[in-house]
Amino acid sequence: MDRRNFLATSGALALSSTLPRMAFAQDNTITFGGSIPMTGGAAETGLNVLNGYRCAVKYINEEMGGAEIGGEKYQLALNLFDDASDPSRATTLIQSQVDEGIDFFLGSFGSSIVLPTCAITEAAGRIMVQAGGGSDLIFTQGRERVFGIFPRASxxxxxxxxxxxxxxxxxxxxxxxxxxxxxxxxxxxxxxxxxxxxxxxxxxxxxxxxxxxxxxxxxxxxxxxxxxxxxxxxxxxxxxxxxxxxxxxxxxxxxxxxxxxxxxxxxxxxxxxxxxxxxxxxYWSERAPYSGDYFGSAADFAKYYNANFERELTYHMASGAACIVSYVQAAKNAGTLEVGAVRDALAALDFECFYGQIRFTEDGDGDAALLGxxxxxxxxxxxxxxxxxxxxxxxxxxxxxxxxxxx
Structure with a gap:
């Protein structure tokens, strides 16, 4: 399969409360699948993470002209659905997206949802980068394709x-x-x-x-x-x-x-x-002394976010955006969108951006010394x-x- 062909939505973001229905395949678009709590008990923070995903996609598409990977430019798109803070609903949504060909996934919020959904993406050979689940069980059961921006809970x-x-x-x-x-x-x-x-x-x-x-x-x-x-x-x-x-x-x-x-x-x-x-x-502050190629400094991220989104900024927005940035940086390092190569590049990431120094442990959680x-x-x-x-x-x-x- 040519990994440049991704099932894409008609715009940069598709949100739905129903089961996902994918649009036609489109060249030079990278679509990130997943679910997020837009309603239910976890919605307050779930919507924060969602806005972080949206912020990074908007910035990379509009301010950077897309992501340059292997000499080609790609637009980013989100195909995220409301899991209503319900693990059972989330697993149905994720399995449907796996079946329809999504390769790159973003996580929901809450370990009770991330844990069963990352089991699905792992078994299917797909990748998940997430800022919503810190349970040790996510990172201690031998998974190789799940990455967390936060250190494990313990x-x-x-x-x-x-x-x-x-x-x-x-x-x-x-x-x-x-x-x-x-x-x-x-x-x-x-x-x-x-x-x-x-x-x-x-x-x-x-x-x-x-x-x-x-x-x-x-x-x-x-x-x-x-x-x-x-x-x-x-x-x-x-x-x-x-x-x-x-x-x-x-x-x-x-x-x-x-x-x-x-x-x-x-x-x-x-x-x-x-x-x-x-x-x-x-896990982040706009006063932190970090900077890099995406957004610029931590303060620059806050400025861009506040200029484009109304929801009050918390660290969850920055963490969500860091998931997208990590994917793009890994694909850039790999020079390809082939899933195995992107996975290996994520495992080897060690770079500074507005969020901090992003590096994962060998189990996939954020390095506690850098991302605590x-x-x-x-x-x-x-x-x-x-x-x-x-x-x-x-x-x-x-x-x-x-x-x-x-x-």
């Missing part, structure tokens, strides 16, 4: 522990809440290991249901045995629920740290001033980088004000 807490040990007063105790799903559990276990290795005592390690409706009993435990830091390895909606119930029950801790949720406009809108002081992870998270804290409504110190835009506020003081 390796995502090293920078956090470094910050905890540098705070004054020093963090001595931590409690961990996690939802019982493929990502959060691995991240929580990695956090516990890293904390204990640093000599920080883990007071409680509490599993919540995958679908959380109430945490009042758990918060009673937190009030009775208050840690210096409450770590929640939870996704957007559970993070909002936990914070709201902490406010309602006056459950105060010196630091509330939630790995997903506080980065989003939805979290800010739901909690208002109570969002101030909450700490979270970010920054720590950010909402201060007076602004997201400030508080660690690592060399990249910080503000000092951590610790201990944080009580909920009553934030009202």
């Amino acid at each position: 390796k995502q807490f090293v920078s956090s522990v470094n910050m905890f040990t540098s705070l004054d007063p020093k963090v001595e105790t931590v409690s961990i809440l996690y939802t019982n799903n493929a990502f959060s559990k691995f991240q929580a276990e990695g956090a516990r290991t890293s904390l204990e290795e640093a000599g920080i005592k883990v007071l409680d390690f509490i599993a919540l249901p995958a679908q959380v409706n109430d945490v009042s009993n758990v918060l009673t435990t937190i009030r009775e045995n208050t840690p210096d830091v409450l770590v929640c390895t939870t996704h957007d909606e559970p993070s909002i629920l936990i914070a709201r119930q902490m406010v309602a029950t006056n459950t105060n801790v010196p630091m509330l740290y939630q790995t997903l949720g506080p980065q989003t406009a939805g979290y800010r809108d739901a909690l208002g001033n109570y969002a101030n002081g909450v700490v979270t992870q970010a 998270p920054l720590l950010i804290q909402r201060q007076d409504g602004e997201m400030e980088v508080i660690a690592p110190a060399e990249g910080a835009s503000a000092e951590p506020i610790y201990p944080a004000p009580t909920w009553e003081e934030r009202a």
Whole structure:
């Protein structure tokens, strides 16, 4: 098969809530398949990742005139469908796209969706590059064609522990809440290991249901045995629920740290001033000192995104765009769109762009030394980088004000 012939959509982006129906084949167009949560529980962040994909396609097509690979120019197109945050729906969509000839896939958001869909693309000999799944299971089951912009979940807490040990007063105790799903559990276990290795005592390690409706009993435990830091390895909606119930029950801790949720406009809108002081992870900042051939610097990416898209910029947009950039750079290095060659070039990637130094481990996840998270804290409504110190835009506020003081 001539890999220059890709099933393409009629424009740069096709979005649908129905099963995919591919358009006619078109030369010199690279079509990326996949699904993304545009509705359902993961939609808040899913739409952020989607806008990152869209941003990179728009920039490369319009500002760079396309991607030059092997002496030829190619336009990029997206053929992404709404999986409604439903793994079963996502697997149906991805299998249909595999059957219709898509070779290059972008990931959905959430390990519960990425895990079964990447199993389909792997078995079919196709490639997936994704910024939505960090579960260790994605990267420890022998897959060779799945690449993640983030480090695997169990390796995502090293920078956090470094910050905890540098705070004054020093963090001595931590409690961990996690939802019982493929990502959060691995991240929580990695956090516990890293904390204990640093000599920080883990007071409680509490599993919540995958679908959380109430945490009042758990918060009673937190009030009775208050840690210096409450770590929640939870996704957007559970993070909002936990914070709201902490406010309602006056459950105060010196630091509330939630790995997903506080980065989003939805979290800010739901909690208002109570969002101030909450700490979270970010895998990119427009203040970061990175630059390269695509977009220019991190600040240039932010400027371009804000000029072309209305949805508030978070690191998820940059991560999504980095997936597209990684594909294009790998194909450029390979000099061909032959799937095996692109796969090998992805495995060997080591280049700097607006997102940072992109390099994957031999298992396909992001190199933790290069692509691990920054720590950010909402201060007076602004997201400030508080660690690592060399990249910080503000000092951590610790201990944080009580909920009553934030009202």
